[in-house]
Amino acid sequence: VSLRNALAARALEGELARMKRSRTGTLGFKDIITKSARMQSVLRMAEKAANSAIPVLIEGRSGVGKELIARAIHGSGARRAKPFIAINCGAIPDNLVESLLFGHEKGAFTGATERHTGKFVEASGGTLFLDEVGELPPAAQVKLLRAIQENEIEPVGARKPVKVDVRLISATNRDLIADVKAGRFREDLFYRLHVFPISVPPLCERPQDIPELARHFLIRFAAEEGKRVMQLSADAMSLLCAYRWPGNVRQLENAVFRAVVLAESDVVTAAEFPQIAAQTAGAVPIGTQAPGLADSPADDGFAGEIVSIESAHDASARSESARTVNAHVAPAMATSAMAALDLLDDHGEVRPLEDIEADAIRFAIAHYRGQMSEVARRLRIGRSTLYRKLDSLGVDENPGGVQTPSL
Incomplete structure (x- = not known):
């Protein structure tokens, strides 16, 4: 014993x-847990990328650990003392993408009451991780292409471009080649991002x-x-x-x-x-x-x-992955979840609060695609409380076979 x-x-x-290194941005490849020969080959490939400024595109299904690899690349490279800024392109409304990525000037649009620098400037000298890059709208794709080609960005409402110095790592769970052929993703941007592709195998x-x-x-x-x-x-x-x-x-x-x-x-x-x-x-x-x-x-x-x-009672608090959840939901699932939130039953009577709460949790899980930390945050309850409610209400955390998103 x-x-x-x-x-x-x-x-x-x-x-x-390991948790401390994750919080300080110094996570390395030795912190990635694997015994798989295939995964070890992936990590050896990523280690080579860490020693260069080459643009990296990490491909793989939702939940395989693409951001973890991106953090290890950053933590093992020359920029590890600088910021690692992660942003989920699929979770940003189209009308806010350019402002969040490239910044805006005061008065550039209604509600722009002060100047905003944007993620490219926040990541200056460090690494910018664009998760779900295939979700970017066309206008943002054009600006991203220029940022990569010219090392400069154009904040919304700015009179002149701003020089930037960032290491760009992108990730996607989409087939970007198919998106290029379908006209959903710019071909020139694809080749700029796809310089050093890394494919992460699923857990199965x-x-x-x-x-x-x-x-x-x-x-x-x-x-x-x-x-x-x-x-x-x-x-x-x-x-x-x-x-x-x-x-x-x-x-x-x-x-x-x-x-x-x-x-x-x-x-x-x-x-x-x-x-x-x-x-x-x-x-x-x-x-x-x-x-x-x-x-x-x-x-x-x-x-x-x-x-x-x-374990210890005074253990450090868990370091949550610095990413926002992908807000896109399969239309059929969203429709069925919304229908389930009716407040009245078939007889026109108010449904029991317990049933409404269970349906609200089911909808949140579907809406945030199984990312339980985000579900708990949006419902304003602790994650432990969420799991206890799942158990007491008999709610399946993976309704309809929802594939939970990436690490």
């Missing part, structure tokens, strides 16, 4: 140090990362929740390894956090993952060939062990 606790304390110490194609990531999240959330000693049981680990994780790493993170919050004993069991268990029943294990999927590497043998973690 003493050896187990010593190892747990050492793991906690490492996790707290690197299953040996699941045990390590689960340990990592268990350490972090046990510390945040003040849990002295927690264990992840063998059946819980087996369940996590069998699930295909359509929402990738962020979905796993959310699932472990919820389990830690809801656990009533020192052992986190499969019972704390009811949604995952329901969706895993009868599924093809990740480590085997599934229809339409390439062969996956074999499991690393961690599924059968019990993980013991000892």
Whole structure:
């Protein structure tokens, strides 16, 4: 037991140090948790980019960890002492994109009561991370192209351009080549961004990362929740390894956090993952060939062990990823969610408050595409409170198979 606790304390110490590096912008590639040969190849590629000012485009599904790689590139390069500014292009209304990115002068438009510098100037000397860059409207694409070509920007309402010095890293979960062919994305901008592409595989194609990531999240959330000693049981680990994780790493993170919050004993069991268990029943294990999927590497043998973690009550608060959630929602899902928010039942009577609250939470999860930290913030409740409400109200955190967005 003493050896187990010593190892747990050492793991906690490492996790707290990692969280501190994340907050200070000095996160490195050694902080990215992986045992996958394919993912390690991705990181070696990214390390080469870190030593250069070359524009990088990180491609991959929502939730695979694109921003984490961008932060590691910044934290390992010559600009690591300068700002890392992240912005989600898909979460900005079209009429505000140019102002937020390039800034505006006082009086440039109605409501512009003071001068705003914009993200390019904020990132001066450092790195600007444009997440979901494929969502930029045409006018902003033109200005971004000029910023890359000329190293200068044109703030809205400005009389002359402003010189900028930033390292640009972009990310997308879209097929930008298809968008170029369809006329939705400028071809010249695509080639400016696509100089050094990095493709991040989904979690279902690197299953040996699941045990390590689960340990990592268990350490972090046990510390945040003040849990002295927690264990992840063998059946819980087996369940996590069998699930295909359509929402990738962020979905796993959310699932472990919820389990830690809801656990009533020192052992986190499969019972704390009811949604995952329901969706895993009868599924093809990740480590085997599934229809339409390439062969996956074999499991690393961690599924059968019990993980013991000892946390501290005075552990550092969790460092939230500095990104805003993508506000675009599938039309059918948004429509059905809105319809579910009716205040009256079929008989014209006011529905119970508990039912309305459950529907409001379901809508928020769909609207913010499963990013639970953003859902909690917008509902003005703590994230732990949100997970407790999900459990008490019987709300599925992944309704309709929503794919949660990227890390």
